[in-house]
Amino acid sequence: MFVAALATVAVVLFGAVACGDDDDGGATAGPPAKTERDAYTKWYVQQALDRYEETGGEATIDYYNNEAGSDDQWYLFIMDADSGLLAAHATIPSRVGTNSGERVDITGYAYGPVLKASDEDGQWVDYVFYNPQTDDGGTKHTWAVRRDNLIFASGWYEDSYPSPPPSKAEPGSYTQAFVEDAVWFYESNGRDALIEHFNDPDSTDPASVEDQWYGFVTDLDGVVVSHPTFPDNVGMTLHELLGATPEGLVAADELMTATETGNWVDYSYTNPLSGDWETKHTWIVKRDDILIGSGWYEAG
DSSP states (O other), X not given: OHHHHHHHHHHHHHHHHHHHHHHTTOTTOOOOOTTSHHHHHHHHHHHHHHHXXXXXXXXXXXXXXXXXXXXXXXXXXXXXXXXXXXXXXXXXXXXTTSBGGGOXXXXXXXXXXXXXXXXXXXEEEEXXXXXXXXXXXXXXXXXXXXXXXXXXXXXXXXXXXXXXXXXXXXXXXXXXXXXXXXXXXHHHHOHHHHHHHHTOTTOTTTTSEETTEEOEEEETXXXXXXXXXXXXXXXXXXXXXXXXXXXHHHHHHHHHTOOSXXXXXXXXXXXXXXXXXXXXXXXXXXXXXXXXXXXXXXXX
């Protein structure tokens, strides 16, 4: 009877320990449900941190630089904490090598420096960003944690874009939305694809030309690399195109100094719809080593 009692106690104790491991989320516990989006995001980033501790930085960066490093709306990106340069991005490889530490979203919020300042305890950073799953923008909730000189991060998206698109009756707002669509395309497909897209007047999703609106792209020296309505402009500089008057030269300088937040610049230019020389109101945004712009015209 004494031996049987010991056996019974052992079974009870063993069962209690086993249940304790499950309750504490030990090695046998699975990931949280994806409906628990905050918890799943933290778990997803922790998998990358564990991989980093086990295999080192180079192997971890290699692992997350391909589609295997993504799971539904979750994907991992890795940033150099000193330079802000992206070392890995599972779904948008064209972003690798770009400076995410200086990023500003389309609302003007400078989220890049906040991400770059993440510490080992981790933090949530919310901003508007391109969602590769829906091919649209949305509010992204990112969990970012620092290990050594690297920031490991992933996030989840709100279900929809934070505001409905404006109509053409609001030409200023519509222009900004037109440029935002081009920015989303760039974030998803990269520089070369954007240039090719906006060098074709028949491009759609997003449209390269829509009534008086058309997208154009220049490098940071003001050299036009993409223009769907005036293809002869490609290869010319903004100073050459606008420098016939002192006001035009000033406008060219203002276009070239556009920020990630975006600038409005007014100047005279030919309206391709009317063929007339009209006042053009251009919204232009910097992304990495290019400037993306569009505008609307006002007669008189």
